[in-house]
Amino acid sequence: MRRAAGALILLLSLMAAVGSRQSAIAGIFPTADCRLPTAAIRLVQAKNPFAIAGREGGAPASGLGATLLAWQEKFNRELQQAAKALKAGDGAFWTLAAASFAYGVFHAAGPGHGKAVLASYMIASRIALRRGVILAALAALLQGGVAIALVGLAAALLGATATTMKAVAERIEVASYAAIALVGLNLVWKKGDALFSTLRASCAPGPSRSGLYCEAVDAGAAQCGPDCGHQHAIDPTRLQRGVFSSEALGAVVAAGLRPCSGAILILVFTLAQGVFWAGIAATLCMAAGTALTTAALAAVAVFARRRAEAWSAAGRAWTGVALRGAEFAAAALVLLLGVVLLAGWSSGA
Amino acid sequence: MSRRLAPLAALLLPLLLAGGAAFAHPHVWVAVRSEVVFGPEGKILGIRHAWEFDEMYSAYAVQGLGKDGKPPTREELAPLAKTNVESLAEFEFFTFAKEAGAKLKFKEPVEVSLESDEKKIVTLRFFLPLETPIPAQKPFSFQVYDPTYFVSFGFEKETPVKLAKAPSGCSVSLVEPKPLAAEENKKLTEAFFQNFSPGADFGIKLATRAIVACP
Numbered sequence: 001m002r003r004a005a006g007a008l009i010l011l012l013s014l015m016a017a018v019g020s021r022q023s024a025i026a027g028i029f030p031t032a033d034c035r036l037p038t039a040a041i042r043l044v045q046a047k048n049p050f051a052i053a054g055r056e057g058g059a060p061a062s063g064l065g066a067t068l069l070a071w072q073e074k075f076n077r078e079l080q081q082a083a084k085a086l087k088a089g090d091g092a093f094w095t096l097a098a099a100s101f102a103y104g105v106f107h108a109a110g111p112g113h114g115k116a117v118l119a120s121y122m123i124a125s126r127i128a129l130r131r132g133v134i135l136a137a138l139a140a141l142l143q144g145g146v147a148i149a150l151v152g153l154a155a156a157l158l159g160a161t162a163t164t165m166k167a168v169a170e171r172i173e174v175a176s177y178a179a180i181a182l183v184g185l186n187l188v189w190k191k192g193d194a195l196f197s198t199l200r201a202s203c204a205p206g207p208s209r210s211g212l213y214c215e216a217v218d219a220g221a222a223q224c225g226p227d228c229g230h231q232h233a234i235d236p237t238r239l240q241r242g243v244f245s246s247e248a249l250g251a252v253v254a255a256g257l258r259p260c261s262g263a264i265l266i267l268v269f270t271l272a273q274g275v276f277w278a279g280i281a282a283t284l285c286m287a288a289g290t291a292l293t294t295a296a297l298a299a300v301a302v303f304a305r306r307r308a309e310a311w312s313a314a315g316r317a318w319t320g321v322a323l324r325g326a327e328f329a330a331a332a333l334v335l336l337l338g339v340v341l342l343a344g345w346s347s348g349a
Numbered sequence: 350m351s352r353r354l355a356p357l358a359a360l361l362l363p364l365l366l367a368g369g370a371a372f373a374h375p376h377v378w379v380a381v382r383s384e385v386v387f388g389p390e391g392k393i394l395g396i397r398h399a400w401e402f403d404e405m406y407s408a409y410a411v412q413g414l415g416k417d418g419k420p421p422t423r424e425e426l427a428p429l430a431k432t433n434v435e436s437l438a439e440f441e442f443f444t445f446a447k448e449a450g451a452k453l454k455f456k457e458p459v460e461v462s463l464e465s466d467e468k469k470i471v472t473l474r475f476f477l478p479l480e481t482p483i484p485a486q487k488p489f490s491f492q493v494y495d496p497t498y499f500v501s502f503g504f505e506k507e508t509p510v511k512l513a514k515a516p517s518g519c520s521v522s523l524v525e526p527k528p529l530a531a532e533e534n535k536k537l538t539e540a541f542f543q544n545f546s547p548g549a550d551f552g553i554k555l556a557t558r559a560i561v562a563c564p
Contacts, residue, residue: 048499
């Protein structure tokens with residue numbers, strides 16, 4: 001029972017991971033005659049006329065959000081005020097830093113495929129808590145860095161206009177979609193293989209009567225008993241590749257490549273006020289705030305994954321299959337997300 | 350520690366993400382001034398909008414434009430105006446009009462311009478013609494909002510909606526939305542589940558409705 005609960009929770013988490021992008025996923029299914037909210041799908045796919053960095057928005061309201069909405073407007077206003085005060089030489093730097101940090105924390109809690117990618121990646125891969133937190137922080141830092149590079153190079157140095165920056169931001173966006181699709185493809189490849197092996201292993205008659213679940217990472221593990229020399233438990237150290245493995249970096253790029261509009265706006269605003277350095281500082285504070293929220297999300301994903309693993313580790317073969325199935329589903333979701341986002345872009349281009 | 354906390358954390362994940370969906374908030378603010386334009390036969394032809402942007406978006410719009418620190422000209426802002434207006438149709442021009450409860454359709458905007466004032470605050474102006482002009486005897490109403498709430502639209506405080514060439518006796522009134530938080534908080538549990546499907550949203554919930562009535 002507890003094992004079933006473990007698998008259930010993992011699946012629930014998965015569903016939640018894409019919950020915010022649900023309508024985008026629904027977009028690939030034929031919606032012409034069914035009652036799916038096609039308008040909402042179109043809006044998720046559509047580009048806001050006043051967009052700063054591509055497609056944005058698309059969230060339904062809720063009671064929780066209503067209460068916090070006022071705070072966010074407040075942070076945003078505070079950012080503007082502080083940037084102007086700085087220009088006037090009122091030494092509002094710390095106000096700006098604090099407002100940016102708070103903005104980052106709350107902004108990161110918003111919907112975004114970046115977080116869906118990170119959470120799904122962490123559910124699909126066995127990664128340690130510390131590594132998950134570092135990856136989330138790196139993604140946040142990358143996001144801030146891209147915004148600084150974009151506005152710093154294009155606007156501050158080359159005097160680019162909004163139209164140009166928008167075009168560049170859109171290219172970066174498409175690149176991030178491609179990165180998501182690639183990360184998804186890689187995960188699907190690996191997790192599909194693992195699922196297939198586990199399925200074969202769990203169907204094998206005889207030796208597995210002992211009830212020992214066989215961790216069938218390689219295909220040759222089909223005939224496997226307690227004494228066949230294969231590994232029967234997951235050895236966490238074996239799975240801890242460096243933080244900078246190409247797979248992990250791929251996930252960071254996929255999640256963090258797209259710059260956020262808030263950062264671009266504050267950077268351009270401070271540039272116009274002649275205090276561009278303050279904009280850079282504000283963006284870094286924002287990234288720190290974002291890192292805090294995404295790291296918390298990463299920690300939750302890692303815990304969920306670990307819990308489900310513990311429940312299934314000592315169990316019968318089917319829980320192992322369920323776990324592998326959930327991993328595969330997480331991998332497939334990342335791929336699906338990438339494909340849907342790319343399809344949305346190409347249909348709009 | 351993790352043995353006890355982990356299931357809790359696992360359960361919190363959906364909450365965190367669902368809550369996340371509710372954290373969407375505007376990046377762009379627009380103060381709206383609209384004019385309901387009547388034709389010679391007293392029919393409503395369409396709406397003339399003037400959307401004034403906030404300081405941040407304005408700074409973004411005029412970035413790299415204008416000579417010697419002066420605000421940019423209309424011509425300089427034309428490319429951005431074009432991009433802005435091109436994608437308006439996908440969002441139904443952010444203008445949702447009804448005649449006696451029936452939804453009305455608009456044609457592509459005309460007379461589009463983006464201008465900057467001395468303080469470098471930009472305003473987007475355009476005329477949004479109705480697909481077919483309608484007689485004004487039935488109540489005509491419209492709202493301006495972004496369903497995705499990326500842009501927060503709000504009517505200007507003073508005379509936000511005017512009537513142009515209206516027959517005598519026509520009047521316009523504004524209906525403010527109900528205060529959001531008080532009402533919404535009661536629906537917290539319900540809203541949690543609603544989050545998983547695109548449903549009602551802030552954009553519409555916060556939108557003022559302008560109602561035009563003619564004798």
